[in-house]
Amino acid sequence: MLELKKITWNAPDGTEVLRGVDLTIPDNKLVVITGPNGGGKTTLAKMIAGIEKPDSGEISLDGKDITELDITERAKLGISYAFQQPVRFKGLTVMDLLELAAGRDLTEHAACDYLFKVGLCAKDYINREVNDTLSGGEIKRIELATVLARHTRVTVFDEPEAGIDLWSFNNLIGVFRELQSTLEGSMVIISHQERILSIADEIVVISDGRISASGAVDMIMPQLLGGESNCEKCPKIEVRYNGGDN
Amino acid sequence: MNAITKELLKEVSDYEDGYEYAYNIREDGICAGRKSTENIKIENKEDNPGLVIRINPGTKGERVSIPACVTHGNVDDVVYNDFYVGEGADVLIIAGCGVHVETGEPARHNGIHRFFLEKGSHVIYQEKHVGTGRGLGIKSIDPVTEIYLGEDSCLEMDSLQLGGVDKTLRQTSAVAEKGAKLIIRERILTDGEQQARTEFDVEMNGEGSSVNLISRSVARGNSYQQYRSRIVGNAPCAGHSECDAIIADNGRVDAAPELTANDGDAALIHEAAIGKIAGEQIVKLRTLGLTEEEAEAKIVAGFLK
Numbered sequence: 001m002l003e004l005k006k007i008t009w010n011a012p013d014g015t016e017v018l019r020g021v022d023l024t025i026p027d028n029k030l031v032v033i034t035g036p037n038g039g040g041k042t043t044l045a046k047m048i049a050g051i052e053k054p055d056s057g058e059i060s061l062d063g064k065d066i067t068e069l070d071i072t073e074r075a076k077l078g079i080s081y082a083f084q085q086p087v088r089f090k091g092l093t094v095m096d097l098l099e100l101a102a103g104r105d106l107t108e109h110a111a112c113d114y115l116f117k118v119g120l121c122a123k124d125y126i127n128r129e130v131n132d133t134l135s136g137g138e139i140k141r142i143e144l145a146t147v148l149a150r151h152t153r154v155t156v157f158d159e160p161e162a163g164i165d166l167w168s169f170n171n172l173i174g175v176f177r178e179l180q181s182t183l184e185g186s187m188v189i190i191s192h193q194e195r196i197l198s199i200a201d202e203i204v205v206i207s208d209g210r211i212s213a214s215g216a217v218d219m220i221m222p223q224l225l226g227g228e229s230n231c232e233k234c235p236k237i238e239v240r241y242n243g244g245d246n
Numbered sequence: 247m248n249a250i251t252k253e254l255l256k257e258v259s260d261y262e263d264g265y266e267y268a269y270n271i272r273e274d275g276i277c278a279g280r281k282s283t284e285n286i287k288i289e290n291k292e293d294n295p296g297l298v299i300r301i302n303p304g305t306k307g308e309r310v311s312i313p314a315c316v317t318h319g320n321v322d323d324v325v326y327n328d329f330y331v332g333e334g335a336d337v338l339i340i341a342g343c344g345v346h347v348e349t350g351e352p353a354r355h356n357g358i359h360r361f362f363l364e365k366g367s368h369v370i371y372q373e374k375h376v377g378t379g380r381g382l383g384i385k386s387i388d389p390v391t392e393i394y395l396g397e398d399s400c401l402e403m404d405s406l407q408l409g410g411v412d413k414t415l416r417q418t419s420a421v422a423e424k425g426a427k428l429i430i431r432e433r434i435l436t437d438g439e440q441q442a443r444t445e446f447d448v449e450m451n452g453e454g455s456s457v458n459l460i461s462r463s464v465a466r467g468n469s470y471q472q473y474r475s476r477i478v479g480n481a482p483c484a485g486h487s488e489c490d491a492i493i494a495d496n497g498r499v500d501a502a503p504e505l506t507a508n509d510g511d512a513a514l515i516h517e518a519a520i521g522k523i524a525g526e527q528i529v530k531l532r533t534l535g536l537t538e539e540e541a542e543a544k545i546v547a548g549f550l551k
Contacts, residue, residue, distance in 0.1 A: 049533055071532040080533065087530040090462070090490060091548035100544065101534045150534065 078153035137168035258342025296326035303332030319351030347381035377410030395426035424452030436469035465497030479512025
């Protein structure tokens with residue numbers, strides 16, 4: 001079980017991003033964290049992976065305080081993080097990344113399995129460099145495959161839908177469904193997508209640096225989808241151009 | 247052939263207690279072994295020290311290795327090797343060079359290689375350079391490569407220098423005729439006080455000719471690298487050069503690409519990027535369980551692969 005207690009964090013410019021977040025991620029559950037842009041979702045995901053450290057508060061994994069552990073130490077304890085914008089490398093191949101993720105040499109067959117799960121044909125990708133020639137959808141899937149290859153206790157996906165096309169997105173839902181059915185740890189997905197929200201075991205809404213709602217899908221979804229005019233999470237914004245109404 | 251040469255040969259060429267195909271071993275300026283085959287003839291050059299290598303038209307799947315080793319200080323070895331590649335041949339040429347110094351005296355190898363490719367021929371040319379030994383004598387390797395690409399011929403050059411060479415000036419020039427293709431992949435790692443200079447000069451004179459220069463380098467310590475490329479399109483042709491450099495410590499890199507289009511249908515592109523290893527690359531590998539040092543080593547190894 002992953003627990004975050006009273007987490008606060010200010011951006012370098014002094015903006016309060018997290019204002020005391022208490023969050024529990026139970027074992028073998030898929031928790032989707034959602035909320036308006038700028039609400040602190042990605043920051044929270046980075047706190048879990050150790051990419052950012054809280055100004056105050058405590059993070060623990062299975063009762064062990066990991067607040068002061070760095071990225072590498074947390075990764076070794078079993079925390080994985082899939083980037084919203086996957087990193088590209090000139091020279092490293094898909095196979096190199098999968099082997100680094102798995103922490104061992106992989107047979108082509110094993111690498112194929114990971115790529116197959118994210119809907120890629122291994123033959124076309126295994127020796128390809130993880131560079132600019134990969135499309136947004138391709139690199140996103142490779143990012144997911146590296147996280148699958150790690151097979152860890154807690155996996156955080158930061159907006160897996162960002163930057164991919166609709167076709168890839170439909171497949172992505174399938175990947176998460178399969179992961180959920182074979183879950184041997186917890187999954188945390190940061191997402192705005194209704195279809196990802198709908199497969200969650202639990203939804204957590206973060207806005208303005210705080211948890212504003214959390215609970216089962218049946219309870220939270222109707223609040224989020226309550227209509228444009230009365231949804232407090234997504235207030236309608238009047239846009240004015242050149243002083244006139246529009 | 248001495249023991250140092252044997253060690254150097256293993257590092258810079260495909261030597262495994264001998265060579266299977268045609269070869270010539272140059273040790274401290276003297277021939278230490280040679281074999282010609284039915285299709286690949288190696289002979290002494292008449293006007294200068296060096297070799298004339300003639301590859302018969304239509305030769306396929308064969309290779310020729312011409313490594314050169316300098317095994318002690320106070321040697322300045324200059325060699326002129328000419329390769330004549332017959333029509334339709336498809337071969338691998340391996341020209342490694344190793345310089346070893348145990349004293350304070352300098353050692354240098356300067357290999358001037360000329361390639362004449364006839365119509366439709368294809369050559370993969372591998373050039374690997376290494377410097378070894380504990381001596382403080384400056385180890386220099388200054389290769390000059392001149393390439394004449396006949397109609398529809400293709401030369402792919404892989405050039406690798408991953409350490410130990412104190413000073414290098416690498417000059418490569420090429421002329422491409424109709425439909426000819428040149429691909430150059432260069433990898434350089436410098437450290438300490440080492441200096442590496444690279445100069446490419448390519449003229450595309452024939453319609454449909456193309457060149458692709460890909461240089462990747464890492465400059466660490468107080469080392470310095472200079473990259474110059476000049477691509478000239480005198481016909482409808484395609485030229486691309488790409489210079490990527492990672493700098494670490496106090497390493498310095500100076501890159502100056504030049505493109506000249508003398509024909510309205512010449513399409514020339516240059517890309518260059520110099521900088522430290524991107525922080526996000528290190529973060530990504532750390533989330534996979536690597537330490538910062540391990541992550542940097544993997545990124546550099548992959549980059550120079």
